[in-house]
Amino acid sequence: MDRGVPAFSFVVVAVLALASSVASVNVTTLAFDEGYVPLFGEGNLVRSAGGRSVSLLLNRFSGSGFISKDMYYHGLFSASIKLPSDYTAGVVVAFYTSNGDVFEKNHDELDFEFLGNIRGKEWRVQTNVYGNGSTCRGREERYYLPFDPTADFHRYSILWTAENIIFYIDDTPIREVRRSDAMGGDYPSKPMSLYATIWDASNWATSGGKYKVNYKFGPFVSSFSDLALLGCRLDPIQQVPTTQNGCAAADAELATTGLHVMTPEKRRAMRAFREQYMSYSVCYDRARYPEPLPECDVLESEGKRFRETGHLKFRRHHRRMPRRGRRAVVADANRQPRM
Secondary structure, X not given: OOOOOOHHHHHHHHHHHHHOOOXXXXXXXXXXXXXXXXXXXXXXXXXXXXXXXXXXXXXXXXXXXXXXXXXXXXXXXXXXXXXOOOOOOOEEEEEEEEOOOOOOOOOOEEEEEEEOOOOOOOOEEEEEEEOOOOHHHOOOEEEOOOOOOOOOOEEEEEEEOOOEEEEEEOOEEEEEEEOXXXXXXXXXXXXXXXXXXXXXXXXXXXXXXXXXXXXXXXXXXXXXXXXXEEEEEOOOOXXXXXXXXXXXXXXXXXXXXXXXXXXXXXXXXXXXXXXXXXEEEEEEEOOOOOOOOOOOOOOHHHHXXXXXXXXXXXXXXXXXXXXXXXXXXXXXXXXXXXX
16 A cells, blocks of 8 residues: 555545445436425525525524425435535534424424534534434434535435435435334334525534534535435325325336335445444444344444444544635635525
8 A cells, every 4th residue: 555645545435436336316406496495594595596506504693494395205305515614513504304394293304414513623414314203212323424525516315215215425325224114103104395404503513512603604605406306295184195196106206216226236335334434323322222223234343333322432534624714714605606
């Protein structure tokens, strides 16, 4: 090995090489107004000139967000996202499905949550799975990323079918939850909307709330493009679809993407990503769950890296984020898509 090249570079190359061997997330994208509407902080939601991308801003007055026009019973929810740079402690960007506005006491939810950090430290990504209001049985996992998510757009996708849930980053599956009888109602089962938000989570997001949002580094801007929604649109009151409402055709269209099939190549890519970048898994958190949750695939190669709390024993590879001044942050904000 060339001692002049960091070992971390070879880890990234290995993971990306495995990812290149799996099928890409290739679906038809939408203009913002075709599939989404503002959720809150509309003054902080900026559409691009062509309407095919949108930026969400967080400033000292408000965060912002958008929601899909329809609810979906199973589907693919996908977007390319670029995160805010520099000091982002306390900032959370979320890309998720939920029906909490309709089913307040027994909601379902599937999350990508991006957790900001202090200057020079990396963004972390968290995935969550909740079914039937099962927030007391959280199914969180956290990961570092093999790239700088503030330097360019990367695609994040949530696939939800009757049999499995798969989280993708670019073309790499990073987590699969397979439905089982033992999960019962903890598997999401009701129509959900797609949400994207940026907000102030100073009380918990960075080091348990130790580091707060510092608005002198604002506005914090997260941009979304390549927006995609694919699935069965369904009235939440109906809840259970029938063939008459067209879900059979929508499910068949979703199946043609092949994204629900975990081929051997995909499993190798997923395992490589998890072994290098997963920093917490509920499946190895014996403090919370002495017996692993029913959908957990407990692997010796993964498990030996974690403490009884489910957190890493040590971090083998650390990629420091570039230190950037306030002028660079303001310049980035000014380069966001214009009206």
